Amino acid sequence: MHQEKPRLKIAVYPGSFDPVTNGHLDIIRRAAKVFDKLIVAVLNNTSKNPLFSLEERIELLTKVTRDIPNVEVDGFRDLLINYMESKDVHIIVRGLRAVSDFEYELQLSTMNNKLNEEVETFFMTSSPQYSFLSSSIVKEIARFHGPVSHFVPREVEEELKLKFAACTRQP
Numbered sequence: 001m002h003q004e005k006p007r008l009k010i011a012v013y014p015g016s017f018d019p020v021t022n023g024h025l026d027i028i029r030r031a032a033k034v035f036d037k038l039i040v041a042v043l044n045n046t047s048k049n050p051l052f053s054l055e056e057r058i059e060l061l062t063k064v065t066r067d068i069p070n071v072e073v074d075g076f077r078d079l080l081i082n083y084m085e086s087k088d089v090h091i092i093v094r095g096l097r098a099v100s101d102f103e104y105e106l107q108l109s110t111m112n113n114k115l116n117e118e119v120e121t122f123f124m125t126s127s128p129q130y131s132f133l134s135s136s137i138v139k140e141i142a143r144f145h146g147p148v149s150h151f152v153p154r155e156v157e158e159e160l161k162l163k164f165a166a167c168t169r170q171p
Contacts, residue, residue, distance in 0.1 A: 008036040011091040011122065014080050016043050017057050018050040019156045020064060021138055023130030027095040028065060030124060037070050039087065044077040051139055051163055064153040081115040092121040097131045 013031055017024060017040075032038045040061055044054040052060065054075050061073045076083040084090065092112065094105050102123075109121035126133075138151050142160040149157055 009034075009091070010037040010039065010087075010089045011035040011093045012039045012041050012080075012084060012087065012089050013093040013095075014041040014043055014076075014083075016045050016048060016050065016135070017061055018048070018052055018135050019057065019138065019152060019160065020061050021130070021133050021135055021152050021156075022150075023095065023097070023126055023133040025064060025153065026127050026130055027093065027124050028071060029068060031093045031122075032068050032070050034122075035070070035091070035093075037072065038068075038093070039089065040065065040071060040073045041080075041083060042073065042075045043080075044075060052159070056159070060156055060159060063155050079115070081112055081119065084112075084119055085116065090116075090118045090120060092119060094121055094123055095126055096123050097126045097133070 011031060011034075013028060015024065028038065028040060042054060042057045042061060050057070054077075058073055058075050065071045065073060080092070084092070092109070094109070096102055096105060105121075105123065109123075112119050112121065133151055138148050138160070141151075142148050142157075143164055145164065148160060152160070
């Protein structure tokens with residue numbers, strides 16, 4: 001009797017990750033325990049002006065997730081649904097910090113499901129210590145040379161210092 005190999009539970013955790021924070025890492029670590037494989041998909045969002053290039057964000061995420069064996073980091077420049085279809089993945093993981101995130105995430109989830117009925121979104125609430133944390137806040141603190149070591153991994157803190165040192169040297 002031939003038994004079919006069970007299908008791996010693969011999920012995509014999309015985001016701009018500009019930069020990756022400890023809150024993102026918390027969601028990544030927790031989601032990696034739930035799914036057989038987690039693809040952290042870095043979006044090149046054309047409506048935003050990122051501090052880090054797509055390649056830099058992928059490199060930083062690869063560094064800070066190197067100890068999580070079932071995490072893969074990738075980038076995409078298209079609709080999330082097109083990316084999902086290209087990977088044959090049907091599960092999206094999204095983090096929720098506060099009730100204010102929910103309305104926007106619900107809209108995205110509903111739209112993604114309208115575009116592809118096979119795609120489901122799983123919401124993970126932030127751990128309480130990260131519920132206030134966002135990449136925008138971290139960049140604002142770092143821009144004015146404030147301490148960000150409690151909010152981002154060491155590798156990201158170093159890159160933020162380099163970015164903003166370069167910005168202050170320019171005329």
